[in-house]
Amino acid sequence: MDSELKSFIEGLPKVELHLHIEGSLEPELMFKIAERNNLALEYDSVESLKKAYKFNNLQEFLDIYYKGAQVLIHEIDFFDLTWAYLEKVHTQKVHHVEVFFDPQTHTERGIHFNTVIKGIYEALKKGERDLGISFKLIMCFLRHLSEEDAFKTLEQAKEYKSLIYGIGLDSSELGNPPSKFKNVFKEASNQGYVCVAHAGEEGPAEYVWDALNTLNIARIDHGNRSLDDLSLTQHLIKEQIGLTICPLSNLELCVVTELKNHPLKNMLDKGLLATINSDDPAYFGGYMNENYLAISKALELNKMDIIQLAKNGINASFLDYDEKQKLHKILTDYIKLSTV
Ligand code: HPA
Ligand code: ZN
Secondary structure, eight states: OOHHHHHHHHHSOEEEEEEEGGGGOOHHHHHHHHHHTTOOOSSSSHHHHHHTOOOSSHHHHHHHHHHHGGGOOSHHHHHHHHHHHHHHHHTTTEEEEEEEEOHHHHHTTTOOHHHHHHHHHHHHHHIIIIIOOEEEEEEEEETTSOHHHHHHHHHHHGGGGGGOOEEEEESOOTTOOGGGGHHHHHHHHHTTOEEEEEESSSSOHHHHHHHHHHHOOSEEEEOGGGGGOHHHHHHHHHHTOEEEEOHHHHHHTTSSSSGGGOTHHHHHHHTOEEEEOOBSHHHHTOOHHHHHHHHHHHTTOOHHHHHHHHHHHHHHSSOOHHHHHHHHHHHHHHHHHHHO
């Protein structure tokens, strides 16, 4: 890739729509938090922990990801985690983030819901104030657990309804289709939450249909397998349903064998509302810039493709019309300046 395109990508105003906050826990911070909480990690150094980050599939990653999250005990831990992410993406020109958190990963260990959400939310508010990064918080249900457990989590969230914008669905996809959660998503919709779901990452295109038809979702997380089904592809294009694509995650979890085989360019050319995101940046080798750079290089994306991806990020976000217009203006000004 030529250096001009590289610096264009680095300076590009961006929006991140698929980010698990627990997946932004860098090894260095994990060790620091473990130490202050008097917890021993299975690994004796940051280097040996990093060596364990080799995954053949989603489940192998999840096993390590849930273990890593166990160092998070106090509100300050959740705050520090979130703040570190925001400081990082601020340097990468991220203007707006829609952040997932997994309360069950913590409440299952006896951590209070309040501790988790307060730490995350306070950092997001500080990010808005001090860094100018707007945000939406999305609470995910773990799909390997029961629908009853998800209902309990929805109940716990009631007190914090004003802090949570949406509901999502993550964790082990195969064998846990969206329809397993149809009642709890119906209730969440009734309560006024906007709903999203991971679908078509490892699971088939039918899971994407299932999420659309039974969970009333507004956006698909991943959705890589959508292109396997022509009528689904046509539906996603016609309705302009956002797909939050995560290139480095797809590579690290073997959803694609190499980035050259990634369907993103094909998706863009067909007119799908595909966006670039980092998923779990501490585990998959990079944040927004690294994802944009890696996929642009592998698929030989041109400047127009990259601009389209940035526009798609704004359009697929849950910002309101005026907020979107503001970001489009920032993007347009950047593009004008860069061509001078
Ligand atoms: N898929 C499903 N669950 C997850 C992921 C993912 O990519 N990242 C964190 N939890
Ligand atoms: Zn994800």
